[in-house]
Amino acid sequence: MTFTYSHITRDGVQITILTDTNQRTSEVHSVLNADDTVNIPLSNKAAESLYYQYTTVQDQIDRISLIDSAQVKDTTYLNGSAARTDYAVDTTEGQVIVTKLNNEFSGEVPSYDDNSMNLVGEYTAQRPPYNVNNTISFYNFDALTDTIKTRFGATYQEYRKWYGLKFDTVTKEVLAKFVIPDGEMKRVDIDNYTKINDALPAVSYPFYARIHDESGDVNENVDVYFQADPDVMQTWCTNNSHVFPYDTTDTTIVPMLFIWGCVYNTTTEEITHVKAYTRTTA
Amino acid sequence: MGDPVPEQGMISLNDFHIAAGGTTGTACNLNEADIRGLIDKASGAAMNFAEWYGAGASIHGTAIVADYVDGQYFDQSGYASGYIGSITDATIDSFQNSGLCQITQVQNLAGTLSLIIGVTSGSKTFNNSGFTTLNLYLGQTTNSGSPDVELPRVDANFTSNTNQGQWAWDVATLGGNTSPTFVNGIFGTSTTNNFIEMV
Numbered sequence: 001m002t003f004t005y006s007h008i009t010r011d012g013v014q015i016t017i018l019t020d021t022n023q024r025t026s027e028v029h030s031v032l033n034a035d036d037t038v039n040i041p042l043s044n045k046a047a048e049s050l051y052y053q054y055t056t057v058q059d060q061i062d063r064i065s066l067i068d069s070a071q072v073k074d075t076t077y078l079n080g081s082a083a084r085t086d087y088a089v090d091t092t093e094g095q096v097i098v099t100k101l102n103n104e105f106s107g108e109v110p111s112y113d114d115n116s117m118n119l120v121g122e123y124t125a126q127r128p129p130y131n132v133n134n135t136i137s138f139y140n141f142d143a144l145t146d147t148i149k150t151r152f153g154a155t156y157q158e159y160r161k162w163y164g165l166k167f168d169t170v171t172k173e174v175l176a177k178f179v180i181p182d183g184e185m186k187r188v189d190i191d192n193y194t195k196i197n198d199a200l201p202a203v204s205y206p207f208y209a210r211i212h213d214e215s216g217d218v219n220e221n222v223d224v225y226f227q228a229d230p231d232v233m234q235t236w237c238t239n240n241s242h243v244f245p246y247d248t249t250d251t252t253i254v255p256m257l258f259i260w261g262c263v264y265n266t267t268t269e270e271i272t273h274v275k276a277y278t279r280t281t282a
Numbered sequence: 283m284g285d286p287v288p289e290q291g292m293i294s295l296n297d298f299h300i301a302a303g304g305t306t307g308t309a310c311n312l313n314e315a316d317i318r319g320l321i322d323k324a325s326g327a328a329m330n331f332a333e334w335y336g337a338g339a340s341i342h343g344t345a346i347v348a349d350y351v352d353g354q355y356f357d358q359s360g361y362a363s364g365y366i367g368s369i370t371d372a373t374i375d376s377f378q379n380s381g382l383c384q385i386t387q388v389q390n391l392a393g394t395l396s397l398i399i400g401v402t403s404g405s406k407t408f409n410n411s412g413f414t415t416l417n418l419y420l421g422q423t424t425n426s427g428s429p430d431v432e433l434p435r436v437d438a439n440f441t442s443n444t445n446q447g448q449w450a451w452d453v454a455t456l457g458g459n460t461s462p463t464f465v466n467g468i469f470g471t472s473t474t475n476n477f478i479e480m481v
Contacts, residue, residue, distance in 0.1 A: 011315040011325065011436055027410055027440040050439050053394075054448050061356065061391065065365065069354050117354050141354065162354070205356070205392045259355070 001231075005047065007038050014038055018047035026051040048202035048232070057204045057227040063258040063279055070116035073282040077246035077253070078275050086121035086137065089113035091282035097122050101136060105167050108174065109140060109148075117141040117162075133170040140165065144178075152176035153216020158184040160207055177223075179209045189222075192266045196224050199271055200262070201236040203228040221272070225261045230254050237274055245276040256280055286338035286481075287320070293334060301338030319436075322411045341413050343479035344371040345423040346388060348469035359469045360389035367473075373402065374480075378412045378447075386446070388416075388478055390453055390468045395433070397449045408447025410440040412480075416449070418468065419477040429479070431468065 006017045007030060014030040016038070028050055031042040072088040087094035089112060097120040098112045112118065119139040125132060141162045148163070149155070156178060164177035185208040186193045193208075200206075203226035211219040237244045245260075246253050256278035263273040287293055287301045295317075300306055302316040310317060312329060320337035323329050349366035351358040361367030363386040377383040377399065383406070387398035397416055399408065417429035438449040453468060469476055 011319070013436060022444075023407065024444065025440075025442045029439065050441055050450065053450075054398075054441050054443050054446070064353065064355050065351075065358075072354075 003044075003048070003051075005040075005044050007040065007043065016040075016043035016047050018044070018051055020051070024051075045202050049204050052202060052229045052232065053204045056229040056231075059255075060227045060258045061205075063256065067279050067281060071281040072117075072119065073280050074119065074121075075278045075280070076275055077278070078273060079243050080245065080247060082246075083275075084121055084123035086119040086139070087282050088116060089118045089120055090116050093282055094120050097136060100169075101138060101167070104169065105136075105172075105174070108165060108167075109138075109142075112138060115141045133168050136167045136169060138165045138167070139163070148176060152178070152212040152214060154178050154212055156180050156184055156188065164209070166211075174214065175219075176212045177209050178212060179207060182206050182208070184208075185210075185222075185224075189266075192222060192264065192269075195269060196222070196262075196264050196271075199240075199264070200224070200226070201228065201232050203260070220265055220267045222264045222266055223261055224264060225259055227258075228260050230257065233260060233274070233276075240271070242271060242274045245274050253278055286336060286340075287334045289336045293331065298334050298337065301334075315436075316414075319414050338414075338481060340425070341377065341480040342371075342374040342385075343425050343477060344369055344385070345475065345477050346370070348388075348474050348476050350469070350471050350473065352471075356392040357471075358389060358391050359471070360387070360395075361385075362387045362389045374399070378406075378408060380406055382406070385478075393453045395451045395453050395468055397433075397438075398446055399448075400446045405445050408442045410435070410442075410447075410449075415481050417479040417481060419479070420469065421474060421476065423475050423477055425477050425479050 002021050004019050008015050008017065014032065016028050016030045018026045026047045028043065028046045030038045031046055033039045070088050070090050074086040075082050076084045087097065089095070089098050101112050101120065112120070118141055121137045123135060125135050139162055144159050144163050154176070158181050160179040160181060163179055166175040166177065206224055206226040209223040209225070211221065234244055234248065257276060258279045259277045261275040261277065262271050265272050285300055287297045295310065295312065296306055298317045298320060299310040302320055304310055312318065313325060318329065321329065321333045346361040347368045348360045351366055358366055361369050369385060372384040374383045374385065375381060382402045382404055383399050384402050386400045387396055389396055413435055415435065416433040418431040419425055420430040433451050435449060438451050441448040
């Protein structure tokens with residue numbers, strides 16, 4: 001799809017208008033520089049985000065709504081192929097992992113499966129900060145407790161409704177993944193927030209995850225999640241030498257996509273991995 | 283918004299000012315954005331007093347039942363055709379020179395409140411015009427009293443898609459938003475009765 005852009009002032013408001021080859025349009029309030037001139041790259045990106053929000057991004061939102069959260073099977077694609085699978089705790093596959101958690105990590109939370117939206121997965125990590133040992137991940141949709149916050153030194157003002165615990169099945173080490181809204185990431189680390197946003201293409205509904213160990217140390221690798229048009233992501237990966245997460249010849253993947261993620265290393269200041277997630281039923 | 287301009291008879295600039303929400307008897311002129319906005323005119327455009335007859339009157343109003351979905355990744359609140367909530371009168375009698383327009387969504391999804399208007403049949407290209415303000419009357423099924431939330435069209439981002447026009451407001455900047463968290467709802471966190479009105 002080819003876009004043309006115009007930047008106008010209407011009723012005293014500076015507006016950026018995107019028009020596609022089918023004459024569909026998106027209008028956003030222009031992003032302004034300090035001197036009130038239009039920041040054209042950021043304004044154009046904002047218009048693109050809005051454009052996709054009601055097309056391919058909406059498809060991904062609908063994917064979340066359509067699947068029964070108690071029967072979820074989420075597949076993570078990384079480095080060109082499926083890397084791991086997470087299951088809702090009430091599924092057959094999920095119950096097998098819940099049993100392992102109860103046997104090996106009992107008492108970490110009051111219950112692993114009291115909320116049917118909870119997700120579990122077992123995998124061998126393929127990226128930092130997780131080491132090469134077999135790991136069980138647990139995503140808890142119960143309210144985050146002060147016990148967990150204190151244990152892992154989390155002092156955020158706002159949290160999303162879920163968080164993760166990562167269990168190393170060999171060392172028994174536990175990491176916590178705290179999921180925070182876009183605005184909270186901006187508040188706690190505006191420098192990296194800005195760099196991540198500058199690095200990303202047009203995306204929608206971003207949020208972040210930061211990994212804490214039991215000393216309260218925050219890992220240098222930060223996750224950002226968002227919805228985005230698959231073609232935009234592919235072009236962006238190509239232009240920035242990122243490995244596209246899935247095999248594009250597999251046409252079954254795009255209809256099942258529901259979210260994307262990137263890993264940003266705050267030390268090297270670069271995006272190290274791009275992830276795509278599909279949602280089906282187990 | 284104040285009272286609409288009378289449908290007939292003698293009308294004055296003061297009537298227009300009141301309809302636009304101004305104070306009676308105070309200074310104003312025809313080219314002010316809110317006054318010419320009553321009849322969707324651009325700055326400096328030719329205008330005729332007769333065009334203001336009835337301006338500021340409700341373009342469409344309807345009750346909606348807003349549902350709340352406590353989603354795994356996103357919270358949704360409002361009405362979205364085929365997904366959540368219901369609407370009493372979706373069809374707009376006249377909108378952007380068409381009698382075939384209908385409201386398909388008034389929904390807060392992940393902090394963005396969207397008004398989406400589609401067509402009942404045929405095809406149409408929407409543009410960013412046709413109303414001045416979307417008023418939300420929360421917890422009631424009529425437009426009695428003052429709206430709880432007033433959403434000026436000029437504050438919205440706009441998208442024209444295939445047979446759809448979408449206006450989107452950032453909920454964080456709206457009145458009536460009492461929750462400081464990402465999970466917030468203009469219409470609340472349970473099923474509620476509300477009235478929406480385009481003026």
